[in-house]
Amino acid sequence: MEGVKALEETASYPLSTRDQQTLEEWDKLRCEGVEKSEHRCRKLKAGQVAFSPSVKLSMDQIQAWSLLMKRAQGGKVSSWLLDRTLKKVGVNI
Numbered sequence: 001m002e003g004v005k006a007l008e009e010t011a012s013y014p015l016s017t018r019d020q021q022t023l024e025e026w027d028k029l030r031c032e033g034v035e036k037s038e039h040r041c042r043k044l045k046a047g048q049v050a051f052s053p054s055v056k057l058s059m060d061q062i063q064a065w066s067l068l069m070k071r072a073q074g075g076k077v078s079s080w081l082l083d084r085t086l087k088k089v090g091v092n093i
Helices: 002-010 017-040 053-072 079-089
Strands: none
Touching (some): 002 017, 053 079
């Protein structure tokens, strides 16, 4: 970083061949660092599936039934969550 600042302060434009080679070497090092960093980073797989209304409805129906079963077995289920989920799937109680 200090070398870049020093080069900026002393450089004249157009750049001399020596300054241009120095910048090319630094850029090459930077690019190698970026490549290594990208290689080590975790790849996120989210968002690669297109939205489907029918799949969303099915997921909501499964959640509604799961909540109803949990409540029937004596589990703690928020009435607000249950009402909202049933409303999403079109069930009126």
